Amino acid sequence: MKSKAAIFWEAGKRLDIQEVDVEKPHTGEVLVKLVAAGICHSDYHVMTGHLFAPFPSILGHEGSGIVAEVGPGVTAVKPGDHIIVMWRLSCGICEYCSNGRPALCPAGTQIRSTGQLLDGTTRFKYKGQEIKHFAGASTFSEYTVIPEGSALKIPQDFPLEIAVLLGCGVITGVGAAINCAKVKPGSTSVVFGAGGIGLNIIQGSAIAGAAKIIAVDINAKKLDYAKTFGATHFVDASKKNAVEAVRALTDGRGVDYAFEAIGSPETVRQAFDCLAKRGMCVAVGVVPLTKEVAVPIMALVFEEKTLTGSLYGSARIRQDTMMLMEMYKAGKLKLDELLTRKYPFAQINEAYDNLIKGEVARSIVTF
Numbered sequence: 001m002k003s004k005a006a007i008f009w010e011a012g013k014r015l016d017i018q019e020v021d022v023e024k025p026h027t028g029e030v031l032v033k034l035v036a037a038g039i040c041h042s043d044y045h046v047m048t049g050h051l052f053a054p055f056p057s058i059l060g061h062e063g064s065g066i067v068a069e070v071g072p073g074v075t076a077v078k079p080g081d082h083i084i085v086m087w088r089l090s091c092g093i094c095e096y097c098s099n100g101r102p103a104l105c106p107a108g109t110q111i112r113s114t115g116q117l118l119d120g121t122t123r124f125k126y127k128g129q130e131i132k133h134f135a136g137a138s139t140f141s142e143y144t145v146i147p148e149g150s151a152l153k154i155p156q157d158f159p160l161e162i163a164v165l166l167g168c169g170v171i172t173g174v175g176a177a178i179n180c181a182k183v184k185p186g187s188t189s190v191v192f193g194a195g196g197i198g199l200n201i202i203q204g205s206a207i208a209g210a211a212k213i214i215a216v217d218i219n220a221k222k223l224d225y226a227k228t229f230g231a232t233h234f235v236d237a238s239k240k241n242a243v244e245a246v247r248a249l250t251d252g253r254g255v256d257y258a259f260e261a262i263g264s265p266e267t268v269r270q271a272f273d274c275l276a277k278r279g280m281c282v283a284v285g286v287v288p289l290t291k292e293v294a295v296p297i298m299a300l301v302f303e304e305k306t307l308t309g310s311l312y313g314s315a316r317i318r319q320d321t322m323m324l325m326e327m328y329k330a331g332k333l334k335l336d337e338l339l340t341r342k343y344p345f346a347q348i349n350e351a352y353d354n355l356i357k358g359e360v361a362r363s364i365v366t367f
């Protein structure tokens, strides 16, 4: 079948919307008609060459849609089902899956690094040329083929243009606070980067009962967004030394939890330097994979500080998504406030331009 898709030809080039051929789903695969795809910074890291992905490919990893067709052997979903695409495939039986950490499953690493589906082949072609998948998701296309295990069935009455946000930004941010850092009531958090991910770390910290939540960004426009999601203080890092400002806001003590949601070694180190003794710093931003972050051994040993990372909100993706949907329905999770702009799919490059200009909390394209 034919599908309009945004092709990523190579790093440094803008996405190129073309008509591609999409092959029928093979055994264990699902053809999805996308309704919405989220504009996450991770795809932008790929577009700029900051993060590697096989190419040419179809990017996009935050997506919601309707099952159009299933391949042989598929039992988890059927045509007409509403789904969220999960961007990290998991097998369900390995050490990590059995321990409630499906995002660390080797199956996810395999399809992410090869750009192929599980049988080692691909379903997209442009004028006969093979186009690779991205993370087994490829949501920047009217139609995509994903492994059955990447389809998360959701209730038919949950709006798909809101559900899409749960696919990456919300679960990654809220999960980093709740599952990874395990933020405690009355504690203090700082969040570097108040974008789609950072706002949800702020939201997760607020849900967990943090008393003081400091948002750090270089864009003052993010102040109002940060407040909406529960930040109590804001530091404009374009004007002030962020570490000194955070220390001043905590009477010199530092914070219990520091999160980096930007993607640079410098800001990971700044976040770490904001910690109080026994504090935990969680790197969520995707720092170029060849980079290193140095921290003083003194801080690790004599001050018992921790530096860790969090992938996909350290979540049990299926259960946590259902929990987040219930929280939204109960008015305890802000999603409508997060969706500050919607674009037609044809404007996907403009959507990325505006993300980089810092004009949105989170935006989506619709098909």
Ligand SMILES: NC(=O)c1ccc[n+]([C@@H]2O[C@H](COP(=O)([O-])OP(=O)(O)OC[C@H]3O[C@@H](n4cnc5c(N)ncnc54)[C@H](O)[C@@H]3O)[C@@H](O)[C@H]2O)c1
Pocket: 039, 040, 041, 042, 043, 045, 168, 169, 172, 192, 193, 194, 195, 196, 197, 198, 216, 217, 218, 219, 222, 237, 261, 262, 263, 267, 283, 284, 285, 286, 287, 310, 311, 312, 313, 355, 356, 358, 361
């Ligand atoms: N670990 C994971 O599982 C996971 C999942 C999704 C996204 N990510 C990563 O999280 C990061 C954030 O993604 P996003 O979609 O929220 O991006 P975004 O563009 O919406 O937000 C980034 C924010 O950082 C701010 N910023 C940039 N430089 C800064 C600096 N020096 N100091 C303070 N603030 C600064 C920007 O103004 C912006 O508000 C990206 O690196 C993305 O790849 C990680």
Ligand SMILES: [Zn+2]
Pocket: 090, 091, 092, 093, 094, 095, 096, 097, 098, 102, 105, 106, 107
């Ligand atoms: Zn597994």
Ligand SMILES: [Zn+2]
Pocket: 040, 041, 042, 061, 062, 168, 169
């Ligand atoms: Zn993402």
